[in-house]
Amino acid sequence: TLELVKYHSMMGPALVEAVVSGTFDEAAWTAAEQAAGARTFDQAVAAIAGHAAWYADAIGRMSDDDLRTEVDLFGKASRGVQLVTWVVNGCVAYRMQLFLYLKASGREELNTMNLWSGVDQAG
Secondary structure, three states: OHHHHHHHHHHHHHHHHHHOOOOHHHHHHHHHHHHHOOOHHHHHHHHOOOOHHHHHHHHHHHOOOHHEEEEEOOEEEEHHHHHHHHHHHHHHHHHHHHHHHHHHHOOOOEEEEHHHHHHHOOO
8 A cells, every 4th residue: 555655646647648748768667766765654745645636737838739649658649648647546546455455454434425525424
C-alpha cells in the first residue's frame, strides 16, 4: 500500500510533463520515481494533496490547439487524449486499487461513496 501511495505521488505529474513535452524522458521518470520512493507516507500524501493545483497550472497553460496537437508518446494521439488516457485513467485505476487494498485489510466502513465521491456516506 505504501508503495502504491508513493507511486501515485509522482505518476500523474510525471506523465503530464511527458504529454506536454511530447516525449517520454526516461531519466526524468526514474528521478521522479526515486524521489517518490524516498518519501514517507505523510510526505507522499502531502505531494498528492498538491496535485490539484499543480494540474490546474500545468494543464491550464495549454491552449486548445496544444491539447489538439498529436504527439507520439505511447502511441499517436492528441495531447488531450493522452492526458485522459494516461493521467486521468491512471489516477482512477490506482484510486480503485488503493480502495480495494483498504477493503481487503478490513476497512468495512468504506463504501462506494468513499471510492467514487471521496466522502463518507451520509448517515
